[in-house]
Amino acid sequence: MSARTKTPQAKSGRQKPPSSARLPRRAPESQLIAPAVGRVVTADIGSVHTRVALYDLVEGQFRLVGRAQALTTAAPRGYDVSEGLRRALTELGAFSGLNFLSADQEQRLLLGEEYGNTFVATASGGKPIRTILVGLMPNVSLESGKRALESTYVELVDALDLLDVRTIEQQVNAILRAAPDLILIVGGVDSGANAPVRALIDTVRLAAQLMPSNKPIVLYAGNAALATYVREQLEDHVVLYVTENVRPSLERESFDPIRLELALLYGDYRARTTPGFKTVQDASALGVLPSVESYGNIVRYLANAGNRQQNVLMVDVGSSTVTICAMVRGALNVTIRSDLGLGHSAVSAAEAVGVRNLARWLSFEPTPDEIMDYVWNKTLRPATIPELTRELEIEYALARELIRAALRTSRQGWAGVPINAPLPPMQPIIGVGSVLAQPINPGIGALLLLDALQPQGIADLRLDPYGVMASMGSLIHLEPLTVVQVLETGGLLNLATAICPVGKPSGTALEAKVVYADGRSREVRVPAHTLRVVSVPAGQKAQVSLKLGRGLRLNGKRRLTFEVEGSAAGLIFDTRGRPLVLPRDLSRRAELLPKWYAAVQEID
Amino acid sequence: MPYYPETTVVLGSTRIIREYKLPPNAIGHVEVNQGSTVTPDTVLLAGTVPSEVIFLDAVKLLGLRSADQITEEMLQVPLGEVYEAGVPLLINGKGRRAKKVVTPKRARFALFEAGRVLLQTDPQPVAVYALMEGRVNSASDTRVVLETGGALIQAAWGNGKASYGALAFAQEQGALERLGFEDEEDSGQVMVLPESIQSAAVFAEATEKRWRGIIAPSMRSALREQARRLSIPVILTEGFGILPYSEIVFNLLESNRGRFTTLDAVEPSVWRSERPEIIIPTGPSSRLRTPEVNLPVVAGATIRVTRLPHMGRVAKVLNLPESPITVENGLRVAAAQVQFSDNLEIAFVPLANVELIGRPLDAPSRPQA
Numbered sequence: 001m002s003a004r005t006k007t008p009q010a011k012s013g014r015q016k017p018p019s020s021a022r023l024p025r026r027a028p029e030s031q032l033i034a035p036a037v038g039r040v041v042t043a044d045i046g047s048v049h050t051r052v053a054l055y056d057l058v059e060g061q062f063r064l065v066g067r068a069q070a071l072t073t074a075a076p077r078g079y080d081v082s083e084g085l086r087r088a089l090t091e092l093g094a095f096s097g098l099n100f101l102s103a104d105q106e107q108r109l110l111l112g113e114e115y116g117n118t119f120v121a122t123a124s125g126g127k128p129i130r131t132i133l134v135g136l137m138p139n140v141s142l143e144s145g146k147r148a149l150e151s152t153y154v155e156l157v158d159a160l161d162l163l164d165v166r167t168i169e170q171q172v173n174a175i176l177r178a179a180p181d182l183i184l185i186v187g188g189v190d191s192g193a194n195a196p197v198r199a200l201i202d203t204v205r206l207a208a209q210l211m212p213s214n215k216p217i218v219l220y221a222g223n224a225a226l227a228t229y230v231r232e233q234l235e236d237h238v239v240l241y242v243t244e245n246v247r248p249s250l251e252r253e254s255f256d257p258i259r260l261e262l263a264l265l266y267g268d269y270r271a272r273t274t275p276g277f278k279t280v281q282d283a284s285a286l287g288v289l290p291s292v293e294s295y296g297n298i299v300r301y302l303a304n305a306g307n308r309q310q311n312v313l314m315v316d317v318g319s320s321t322v323t324i325c326a327m328v329r330g331a332l333n334v335t336i337r338s339d340l341g342l343g344h345s346a347v348s349a350a351e352a353v354g355v356r357n358l359a360r361w362l363s364f365e366p367t368p369d370e371i372m373d374y375v376w377n378k379t380l381r382p383a384t385i386p387e388l389t390r391e392l393e394i395e396y397a398l399a400r401e402l403i404r405a406a407l408r409t410s411r412q413g414w415a416g417v418p419i420n421a422p423l424p425p426m427q428p429i430i431g432v433g434s435v436l437a438q439p440i441n442p443g444i445g446a447l448l449l450l451d452a453l454q455p456q457g458i459a460d461l462r463l464d465p466y467g468v469m470a471s472m473g474s475l476i477h478l479e480p481l482t483v484v485q486v487l488e489t490g491g492l493l494n495l496a497t498a499i500c501p502v503g504k505p506s507g508t509a510l511e512a513k514v515v516y517a518d519g520r521s522r523e524v525r526v527p528a529h530t531l532r533v534v535s536v537p538a539g540q541k542a543q544v545s546l547k548l549g550r551g552l553r554l555n556g557k558r559r560l561t562f563e564v565e566g567s568a569a570g571l572i573f574d575t576r577g578r579p580l581v582l583p584r585d586l587s588r589r590a591e592l593l594p595k596w597y598a599a600v601q602e603i604d
Numbered sequence: 605m606p607y608y609p610e611t612t613v614v615l616g617s618t619r620i621i622r623e624y625k626l627p628p629n630a631i632g633h634v635e636v637n638q639g640s641t642v643t644p645d646t647v648l649l650a651g652t653v654p655s656e657v658i659f660l661d662a663v664k665l666l667g668l669r670s671a672d673q674i675t676e677e678m679l680q681v682p683l684g685e686v687y688e689a690g691v692p693l694l695i696n697g698k699g700r701r702a703k704k705v706v707t708p709k710r711a712r713f714a715l716f717e718a719g720r721v722l723l724q725t726d727p728q729p730v731a732v733y734a735l736m737e738g739r740v741n742s743a744s745d746t747r748v749v750l751e752t753g754g755a756l757i758q759a760a761w762g763n764g765k766a767s768y769g770a771l772a773f774a775q776e777q778g779a780l781e782r783l784g785f786e787d788e789e790d791s792g793q794v795m796v797l798p799e800s801i802q803s804a805a806v807f808a809e810a811t812e813k814r815w816r817g818i819i820a821p822s823m824r825s826a827l828r829e830q831a832r833r834l835s836i837p838v839i840l841t842e843g844f845g846i847l848p849y850s851e852i853v854f855n856l857l858e859s860n861r862g863r864f865t866t867l868d869a870v871e872p873s874v875w876r877s878e879r880p881e882i883i884i885p886t887g888p889s890s891r892l893r894t895p896e897v898n899l900p901v902v903a904g905a906t907i908r909v910t911r912l913p914h915m916g917r918v919a920k921v922l923n924l925p926e927s928p929i930t931v932e933n934g935l936r937v938a939a940a941q942v943q944f945s946d947n948l949e950i951a952f953v954p955l956a957n958v959e960l961i962g963r964p965l966d967a968p969s970r971p972q973a
Binding site: 068070071073074083087090091094126127168169172173176179206209210212214344368369370372373374376377380381383384385386387388389391392438440 | 605606608609610628629630631656657658659714715722724760761824825826828843844845872875877898910911912913931932933934935936937953954956957
């Protein structure tokens with residue numbers, strides 16, 4: 001395996017290093033001026049589906065103009081991932097009248113500047129990168145290393161540090177047993193002591209020399225003074241990446257260089273291990289970036305988009321992972337649970353959340369093995385969809401519990417927010433994933449988010465059914481203005497506005513008057529412990545005046561008036577109370593759950 | 605637009621090409637040559653899997669003060685080889701007073717640097733067998749590609765084991781035509797069970813009757829760990845729960861009753877492409893073609909359904925409506941209108957829940973797009 005070093009540079013040389021202030025807080029007045037790029041084609045390669053999208057100028061603004069998807073073709077024999085991309089591009093071409101593939105048998109990708117478009121690709125599919133973290137102090141450099149790793153799809157299998165009680169011999173054996181794909185070495189402040197970091201580097205080298213095949217990737221992000229030593233020691237034995245110190249001083253952390261390097265490394269790793277990935281990587285302006293890195297960019301943008309900084313929450317329920325990306329009190333927190341998923345990871349997910357917790361969302365008593373048999377079959381055939389009502393209920397139960405489990409993990413890292421406290425206000429809450437985006441009715445997607453997250457107050461629920469988060473989050477590195485335009489012209493679907501009062505509801509929980517822009521109005525009275533939906537069509541606005549029942553508050557008030565935007569599912573009044581309590585008695589559940597499903601689909 | 609589903613090969617006669625590799629952590633070599641013919645017992649690759657690494661302080665053991673004092677002459681054996689316990693690796697001095705570094709146990713002399721000897725101890729031998737008759741297509745340092753012809757059934761789950769034997773059906777073991785694999789210790793039979801495995805009793809029976817493998821349509825997922833602990837392969841053709849055989853699978857098994865059968869019960873991993881397979885080899889033949897797996901669903905194609913309520917049923921595609929269809933639970937999805945082969949019933953099934961069965965390119969009934 002040839003050794004090499006990489007520096008964080010875009011292939012086109014146009015890439016800007018990520019920063020927390022990549023985008024303007026508001027779309028600039030000049031947004032009608034066309035951005036530098038022409039047409040934009042994006043691809044997101046997931047575990048099950050490969051989604052492509054086309055963005056183009058419409059009336060002076062960039063908009064999503066077409067999308068298509070095909071099954072990801074990574075797993076079966078004889079396939080490679082570029083095949084799935086070609087299939088999706090064929091469909092996109094048929095819709096748009098454009099050619100994204102050469103007409104010959106080779107079907108070359110006609111993507112990139114030379115073909116008059118910008119192509120960016122992201123991926124979330126595939127096996128997480130088995131990673132060992134090596135650093136000096138557990139609560140200093142190792143902590144920084146762990147946070148840097150949150151930006152990509154890794155499985156942390158071991159960690160070595162100065163306080164490790166194992167001998168060098170035991171540490172070498174631990175590395176060999178773990179068979180890591182990636183070893184991240186952090187530690188040592190710049191111009192700090194060298195000897196302890198050198199010792200750790202030597203341990204890594206010894207282990208790498210003893211690996212019979214598949215030399216690991218090593219990313220060094222420690223004391224900058226040791227970069228030359230690292231190259232001398234490791235270059236011949238590993239695939240080496242060197243970047244800036246993630247912890248240049250005790251007081252300062254520098255995440256942007258290492259996160260960018262991890263993003264580039266992810267693409268290179270996939271290219272080495274997944275047939276066809278290199279073809280996609282070569283066509284993309286930035287290689288193939290991890291989708292989660294893109295999510296982080298968009299969440300950060302949305303949090304800063306208003307006049308004041310706000311909290312934003314994004315939930316991606318995938319086949320192999322559940323990702324939570326939260327901007328809370330100005331800090332970005334990314335959680336990837338590779339053990340949770342609705343397809344590839346369905347078995348580990350059911351084991352993690354527990355069959356009993358799943359059963360409480362069902363309106364029937366499952367047979368002893370029913371849920372586990374279901375998830376095992378789902379793992380064997382992750383692309384399939386439930387046809388029976390009974391199976392769909394299990395799927396929805398899984399979705400709720402997976403979000404809850406991932407949220408619990410995520411909240412451990414939310415500084416200043418107690419884990420057991422109610423969910424702090426999030427504007428917006430964004431759902432990603434087929435189970436949320438393609439249910440029977442948009443109301444079901446909203447219901448699943450409400451049940452799992454249990455927001456309080458006024459919750460703006462949005463959906464990303466077209467993969468905009470992943471594609472725009474990567475394009476942000478090249479064309480931030482395009483991203484602003486797409487997001488501000490409906491790139492994300494307004495799913496619902498949920499009104500979730502706090503307190504103990506009884507009798508009539510609230511009375512509401514909804515006044516539409518055309519002067520029409522509706523008055524509704526919502527009893528306690530129910531869900532009620534009032535239509536506010538997408539593209540319209542309405543003024544809502546609320547009077548809450550005794551013991552209930554919304555944003556601390558009993559009476560308030562506010563404006564809402566139209567949405568696919570409508571204005572949802574959720575008076576079920578918080579925390580949501582599900583009846584243990586099956587007959588009560590069998591009565592209640594179908595009512596909830598029906599309520600969110602019946603728009604007044 | 606064309607929809608390309610997964611393909612699960614269920615074919616009575618096809619060209620089968622399979623790659624064999626040593627385990628990822630093994631050090632070894634190829635035992636066969638390109639073009640050679642192999643039998644089920646042929647070892648294709650052999651090697652060792654090292655266990656723990658141990659460090660020996662050569663400076664101390666050789667009675668020296670620093671690593672610089674170790675000379676090339678002190679090195680007694682080449683690096684990279686496996687040595688039995690007690691073999692001197694380095695010697696300082698001569699005669700009875702000589703200081704030595706010796707292997708404390710059987711080990712591979714992996715590395716010598718900075719005054720340290722690194723040994724990979726207790727290397728365990730590993731061998732990769734052909735498990736079927738065939739011809740070696742190619743052989744490189746760590747991989748062998750084997751070709752044969754015959755019936756191929758790709759299955760849903762396996763317990764990670766592999767074996768071969770005569771294909772027998774559970775109800776009529778006594779009447780089975782034997783192939784000569786059996787002896788007092790071994791039935792020589794790969795057993796096809798008539799229905800889903802719902803109790804571990806069948807595993808006890810397999811051990812008692814010395815079966816060489818088990819084929820069943822499905823199994824309770826709770827029995828998975830017990831199945832994994834068996835030394836013989838277990839293959840589920842459909843999945844978990846109480847699922848019957850797909851008609852096409854059962855018919856193919858029945859038509860090969862008594863034939864030599866290889867079970868490669870690879871345990872499907874989320875991230876691996878290998879699938880458990882039942883192979884009934886007839887040897888390589890230039891007439892046979894590999895199944896095509898890169899086909900879209902088209903009208904006239906034969907498909908198999910992969911979800912309830914029609915799980916495992918084989919059908920012919922009649923029509924592919926452009927608009928989504930609402931299925932029983934209310935989901936609106938892209939679907940195919942199909943006619944089932946067992947009772948000619950016509951129904952809509954979601955495209956996401958169909959698979960092709962890998963008809964070879966030259967098959968006469970290949971659907972035309």
